Amino acid sequence: MPVKVLTGNHAVAEAVRLSRVKVIAAYPITPQTTIMEKLSEMADKGVLDARVLRVESEHSALAAAYAAASAGARAFTATSSHGLLYMHEVVWWAAGSRIPLVMAVVTRAIGPPWNIHVDHQDIMDQRDTGWIIGIAQENQEVLDMTIQAFRISEDPRVYLPVMIGLDGFILSHTSAPVDIPSQDEVDAWLPPRRQPYVITPESKIVMGNISDDDEHFMMRYSMHVAMNEAKRVIKEVDESYGKTFGRSYGGLLECYKCEDADYAILLAGSWAGDAKTAVEMLRSEGYKVGVIRIRFIRPWPREELLEIASRLKGIIVFDRAVSMGSTGILLGEVSSTLYSTKISIRGTIAGLTGVDVGPEAFYTQAKEFIEKVEQQGHVYEPLHWLLPPRYRRRGKPGKIERAEVVM
Amino acid sequence: MQQPIIEEPRTYFKAPLSTPQPGSAGVTGAWRVKKPVVDPDKCTGCQICWLYCPEDTIIILDTGKVTVEYEYCKGCGICAEVCPFNAIKMVDEGGA
């Protein structure tokens, strides 16, 4: 298995090639575009036997990929930020149709103003749509998770589409070593495509025709049943992948240095690496801290989190997306999961709109939280804003401020 | 292209699928206020009405000319509108 230095986006493309995807449809958007460019190049060179469709919008991109999947092709699309919002209607329809499909989402802030940098607002906005949603930490995991996504999506216990999140620029445009499995190995591990039905001119099936409200209700319920089954399938697939390729990630979540931990930093995405570095700093000072890295926000790892939390005094959640008027998205999930426990929780909104958060910030925030819990016994602070460094000193804004536009 | 395997779901599964067949929405012929009547002398068998009928209720006869399946025809009048030869008239339900 050769190790190559690849960007996160090229890792996605390699995974799509190895998964023998037959139809790819996408519309360019930074920072997704290089996934599509690479796949087009592969198809052009003949190393990828797929139809690459250039469509006129993201709405059409997913409609085309999902139609091809309905007709029996292993299909793929990729997008980001505004593109994902534009396809949001079809995101619901693809999941509701129960057709296996995989999409890469290169996470990026949403405007206004225009901003191409990372946050999780776009992918978190999809959390109720019925897609299985994974978020990777490293380029290697991006490749592994994308290959796994096809197997999860096409499992007859699941039959739901899967979205793979990778952080814009921080993974998508960063080169790092990636171990690329051989085609033979992937062929042996990834079963032929399975799906619940195929729509062809001969099949005489109509998807989405008007139905009875009770029937529609039961379709929603059946998607939820499939999501619950997906929890087991994701774990099985992760373990099976580990046996074949030597890399397992822990299923729905990864618990880093949790064995003896009293506290944990909980988050999703590439900045978990920075949090792990902060854990080393904290541990060198005697603070027993671990990292709970959420790998799948849907299905939500409720049972795993409850089990881990039973051994902890406190969890500090870092959210790269906020539900304005409420709290961070992960904080809401964590709070409802741990409602019946006595654990201390703090929710921190940070790293929105590409604002950099490094090990120092995690170290300082976690330490402050731990000290507070140790002094007060129990803390529940659902909404704590970690403002950008130059705004931390100024304090809370009090009057109308006009943004400084930087060209 | 290699065909996928169609495999039954292994959990409770309900997808929004239907198989279109005559009358799957009930006897929609009862919805009519007016009904289309084809004048066989004027009908040239161009079958444009067949192409346009949203309910697939135009029947093509052996002669190539058309008639209407009144059990499901909703009386929308599109066939009469598109007929280039004025061979279809919309007639009050009670009257004709």
Place this chain on the structure above:
Amino acid sequence: MEDLLEIRFHGRGGQGAVTAANILADAAVREGKYAQAFPHFGAERRGAPVVAFARISTKPIEVHSRIERPDIVVVLDSMLFELVDVTSGLKRGGILVANSKRNPGIEGDYKVYCVDATGIAMRKGLVVSGWPVVNTVMLGALSKATGIVSLDSLAEVISSRFPEDVAKRNIDAMKSAAESVHTC
């Protein structure tokens, strides 16, 4: 070698600073190390000052935040010394490798190396659309000045990425830079 080395490249859009960071990371990985390379996250414009980054480590690299305190700075274009504060954040005792015949006025507790990369690029025929392309030349100087990766590993990466004749000219130029780089 330190556990983790952080390197910042300064160039101008089109000079190949991002490619330099990528080649460096690739060479380090071929030597069994871990590495990361990334551009400045933004729109790229030909001629405008740009930066690119690399991390090299003996251990897997988990950090993804920006590089604020580099160990090494490489400057691909001598015009940048007037435009950009190239030593910003550079650690005390850090290394600066400059495309310049003589010290471009760098003061402070740094080790400064100079190489006439533009001259070498012109002599070795590394000119694209009238622009001397100095990225591989600067990597030769960086290799000699710091030893973070070997010239052989760099040559291996260059051979794998470019057509044979282009690779040969780049490798020649890189070696020539390694011979002529000097403290300044």
